[in-house]
Amino acid sequence: MKKSFLFFLSAAAFIFLAVFLIFSRKFERTNLVSSPSFLKSFFAPTPTPSPWLAYSNLNYGYFLNYPRGWQKTEWDIQGAAKLQRPQEGMILQQVKFEGKERSFQVVVWLNRQKAAITQWLRWYRHEDLELKKIPQKSNYQILDKEAFLIFQEKTPWGYPVVRIFFSHQDKMFELVAQNPSRDLEKTYQEIIQSFRLTEGQ
Numbered sequence: 001m002k003k004s005f006l007f008f009l010s011a012a013a014f015i016f017l018a019v020f021l022i023f024s025r026k027f028e029r030t031n032l033v034s035s036p037s038f039l040k041s042f043f044a045p046t047p048t049p050s051p052w053l054a055y056s057n058l059n060y061g062y063f064l065n066y067p068r069g070w071q072k073t074e075w076d077i078q079g080a081a082k083l084q085r086p087q088e089g090m091i092l093q094q095v096k097f098e099g100k101e102r103s104f105q106v107v108v109w110l111n112r113q114k115a116a117i118t119q120w121l122r123w124y125r126h127e128d129l130e131l132k133k134i135p136q137k138s139n140y141q142i143l144d145k146e147a148f149l150i151f152q153e154k155t156p157w158g159y160p161v162v163r164i165f166f167s168h169q170d171k172m173f174e175l176v177a178q179n180p181s182r183d184l185e186k187t188y189q190e191i192i193q194s195f196r197l198t199e200g201q
Contacts, residue, residue, distance in 0.1 A: 049068065050068070051067060051068050052065040052066065052067060052068060052194075053065065053066055053067070053068050053070075055072065055095065055097075056198075057093065057095070058198065059076070059078075059093065060092060060093050060108045060171065061168075061197055061198040062106070062108075062173070062195065062196065062197050062198060063195075063196055063198065064106070064191055064192075064194045064195045064196070065190070065191065065194035066097040066104065066191055067097075067099055067187060067191075069099065070097045070098055070099040070102075071097070071098045071099075072095065072096070072097050072098075073095070073096050073098075074093075074094070074095045074096075075091075075093065075094045075095075076092075076093045076094075077090065077091060077092050077093065086110050087110070088110055088111075088112050088113060088124075089109065089110060089111075089120075089123065089124035090109065090110050091107060091108070091109055091110075092108045092109065092110055092171070093106075093107075093108040094106070094107045094108070097191075101178075102178055102187065103176075103177075103178040104175070104176070104177050104178070104188060104191055105174075105175070105176040105177075106173065106174070106175055106176075107173070107174040107175075107176065108171050108172075108173060108174075109124070109171065109172040109173075109174065110170065110171065110172075111167055111170055111171055111172040112170045114167070114169075114170060116167075117138075117146075117147075117148050117165050117166070117167055117172070118134060118135075118136070118148070120165075120167070120172055121134055121148070121165065122134070129150060129152065129163075130152075133150060133151075133152075134148070134150065135148055135149075135150070140164055142164065142166050142175075142192065142195065143166075143195070143196070143197060145166045145167075145168065146166065147164050147165060147166035148164070148165045148166070149162060149163070149164050149182070150162070150163045150164075150165070151163075151179075151181070151182040157178075159178055159180075160178075160179060160180055160181070161176050161177060161178055161179060162176070162177045162179045162182060162184055162188075163175070163176050164176075164177075164192070168197060175192065175195070177191075
């Protein structure tokens, strides 16, 4: 009698333990699947890449964003000509970003004398610009600096451009946008708004 009772008790304990383990595992799986972290990781959409890429130039102290898919070409006087001391008014660095029927350039010139923009334009850019179209005073602003915006309808490239000039320390920056009119389109405005000078430059 005692043996049968012990057997019955052992069997009942075994069944109880088995049922407990089955239900606990089922509960864990249910909680795992329904938990926000699991659902988020399992059903999370693939992140959309930013439509903009970043360009940074530490040598000349600036960076900007440009549209993804545009081609970038770059030229640097130190790498190309290996000049130790460039002459006043020379191009130090140039980078061009090209999209379909669009382009944006940054040209960094040497302005060691820190000449005023209008004077510098007449000294070093007179061959490319119509002197009569150079504004007498600043007509644009970038990074809280006075700048000069010049629309040039006829260019050696065969398409009109907007040029923006501003000076910083011993450099003259020229931003060139392929544009059919003086009013810059949204893409160029966003590129220019992203333009920053590196700290300490």
